[in-house]
Amino acid sequence: xxxxxxxxSHPSERSLPPKLEVSLHxxxxxxxxxxxxxxxxxxxxxxxxxxxGTKKGCDHGQCGACTVLINGRRVLSCLMLAVMKDxxxxxxxxxxxxxxxxxxLQSAFIAQDGFQCGYCTPGQICSAVGLIAEGRAKTSDEIxxxxxxxxxxxxxxxNILAAIEAVxxxxxx
Amino acid sequence: MIxxxxxxxxxxxxxxCQITKHQAAKFIxxxxxxxxxxxxxxxxxxxxxxxxxxxxxxxxxxQTGGLKIGALVPNSDLAYDERITQRYPLLSSAILAGASPxxxxxASTGGNLLQRTRCLYFYDTATACNKRRPGSxxxxxxxxxxxxxxxxxxKSCIAVHPSDMCVALSALDAVVHVAGPKGDRAIKSTDFHRxxxxxxxxxxxxxxxxxxxxxxxxxxxxxxxxSYLKIRDRLSYAFALVSVAAALKIEAGAIKSxxxxxxxxxxxxxxxxxAEQSLEGKQPDRKAFVQAADIILQEAVGFxxxxxxxxxxxxxxxxxxxxxxxxxxxxQSVKVIV
Numbered sequence: 001x002x003x004x005x006x007x008x009s010h011p012s013e014r015s016l017p018p019k020l021e022v023s024l025h026x027x028x029x030x031x032x033x034x035x036x037x038x039x040x041x042x043x044x045x046x047x048x049x050x051x052x053g054t055k056k057g058c059d060h061g062q063c064g065a066c067t068v069l070i071n072g073r074r075v076l077s078c079l080m081l082a083v084m085k086d087x088x089x090x091x092x093x094x095x096x097x098x099x100x101x102x103x104x105l106q107s108a109f110i111a112q113d114g115f116q117c118g119y120c121t122p123g124q125i126c127s128a129v130g131l132i133a134e135g136r137a138k139t140s141d142e143i144x145x146x147x148x149x150x151x152x153x154x155x156x157x158x159n160i161l162a163a164i165e166a167v168x169x170x171x172x173x
Numbered sequence: 174m175i176x177x178x179x180x181x182x183x184x185x186x187x188x189x190c191q192i193t194k195h196q197a198a199k200f201i202x203x204x205x206x207x208x209x210x211x212x213x214x215x216x217x218x219x220x221x222x223x224x225x226x227x228x229x230x231x232x233x234x235x236q237t238g239g240l241k242i243g244a245l246v247p248n249s250d251l252a253y254d255e256r257i258t259q260r261y262p263l264l265s266s267a268i269l270a271g272a273s274p275x276x277x278x279x280a281s282t283g284g285n286l287l288q289r290t291r292c293l294y295f296y297d298t299a300t301a302c303n304k305r306r307p308g309s310x311x312x313x314x315x316x317x318x319x320x321x322x323x324x325x326x327x328k329s330c331i332a333v334h335p336s337d338m339c340v341a342l343s344a345l346d347a348v349v350h351v352a353g354p355k356g357d358r359a360i361k362s363t364d365f366h367r368x369x370x371x372x373x374x375x376x377x378x379x380x381x382x383x384x385x386x387x388x389x390x391x392x393x394x395x396x397x398x399x400s401y402l403k404i405r406d407r408l409s410y411a412f413a414l415v416s417v418a419a420a421l422k423i424e425a426g427a428i429k430s431x432x433x434x435x436x437x438x439x440x441x442x443x444x445x446x447x448a449e450q451s452l453e454g455k456q457p458d459r460k461a462f463v464q465a466a467d468i469i470l471q472e473a474v475g476f477x478x479x480x481x482x483x484x485x486x487x488x489x490x491x492x493x494x495x496x497x498x499x500x501x502x503x504x505q506s507v508k509v510i511v
Contacts, residue, residue: 016176017176017177017178017179020179037177037178037179037221038174038176038177038211040208059212060209060212061205061209061275061276064273064275067275073249073278074274074275074278075275075278075279076205076275076276076279079204079205079208079209079276079279080204080208080279081179081201081204081208081221083179083223084201084204084223084225127274127275130274130275130278131274134274136253139506141506141507142506144409144506145409145505145506145508146274146506147274148273148408148409148410149272149273149274149275149276149410150273
């Protein structure tokens with residue numbers, strides 16, 4: 001529906017609802033955008049804010065590629081409307097590195113070879129950041145279960161698990 | 174997705190006022206099912222009323238020794254709340270068996286009840302579906318029906334309600350509190366969802382202009398003898414082929430009371446009062462559990478691709494009751510079934 005012309009001469013056409021001003025705090029920066037109500041957070045990040053690190057996989061909440069952190073909790077940006085996230089603190093894959101240093105999970109995914117094509121990786125890493133912050137996964141079975149919302153069609157699961165375990169063990173020492 | 178406009182509700186009264194004014198409006202909270210269905214043009218509200226600002230996100234003790242869970246409490250917060258894990262572990266376990274951590278962070282307690290009863294044909298607008306387009310026929314009955322119902326279905330609809338949480342709520346005799354233009358009322362969770370009959374387009378007994386405000390758990394907790402056993406095509410992040418919520422009270426080696434509800438088998442969570450009655454006073458052994466399973470499934474009728482579910486359900490019921498009796502509930506992270 002986006003990109004559809006706003007003015008139409010056809011009398012039966014309903015006029016589009018107005019764009020709404022939305023303030024999104026993305027990776028520590030306040031971004032003000034004007035959006036139609038149906039723009040998902042995923043589309044707003046990618047199309048309006050040029051943050052294309054967050055990936056559109058299935059667009060139906062089944063693959064986890066669009067995972068971002070909102071107020072520290074991992075969520076699926078494809079199944080939420082951006083207008084409903086006015087004022088929220090959003091962290092995407094672009095916001096994880098600090099002062100030019102990769103986030104420990106980003107480094108661990110490289111060190112452990114945690115991806116092949118890389119399309120699911122931003123979602124995997126954001127999900128793993130959420131997982132570690134939640135602090136509920138202690139064993140590898142628990143990590144597997146609590147990462148099951150992120151699908152990797154290259155099948156890098158053992159290496160993704162190794163990367164997350166490496167960071168969790170590093171965090172303990 | 175069709176065009177829609179968006180408004181926010183300030184409180185319950187405001188939400189009710191707004192839904193009354195606009196016939197094609199819907200409430201939105203977590204949106205995990207609604208937005209998905211809107212993308213497929215299955216749901217086509219012309220206005221969304223955002224209720225996430227309503228003050229319904231706390232869990233309170235009730236005067237009768239139970240808990241009242243605000244409708245907006247996220248599924249993940251509910252599953253990990255200490256009062257739930259200690260006193261109602263069956264509910265915690267069922268929630269953690271469903272969806273993914275991301276979805277559980279988004280989805281609300283009330284919204285979990287209001288996710289649509291559905292099947293592949295409900296989602297596919299190119300096919301017939303009486304639930305999506307009343308009178309158009311049922312594509313599933315003669316089609317791909319592996320995930321569909323074996324109990325309580327009608328000629329018009331064989332879809333199942335996919336929630337795990339609601340199966341536990343049904344077993345625990347939870348009560349759904351709702352507000353509406355005529356005032357507040359309470360609906361037993363077992364009466365909240367409905368069977369399809371010849372009006373499968375209606376999933377629940379909640380009126381269009383009503384809103385869920387809370388879910389109440391009564392004081393009977395089943396903290397020891399319980400299990401939520403979910404059988405599915407992959408070990409995580411998949412809907413149940415069959416799931417079983419089992420809870421027992423065992424005194425002096427005999428079953429004093431029991432609760433049994435099934436998921437993935439019917440248009441609503443399938444509570445089994447006759448089977449529960451049959452267990453009363455019996456020794457908690459395999460013989461009694463098989464008999465209870467037989468009672469539940471005597472009326473089960475499957476379709477071309479899902480007849481296996483009847484035997485699967487029989488075995489799952491027995492196993493879940495055995496796990497409950499032994500005090501060794503099914504783990505939701507280690508998926509080996511013991």
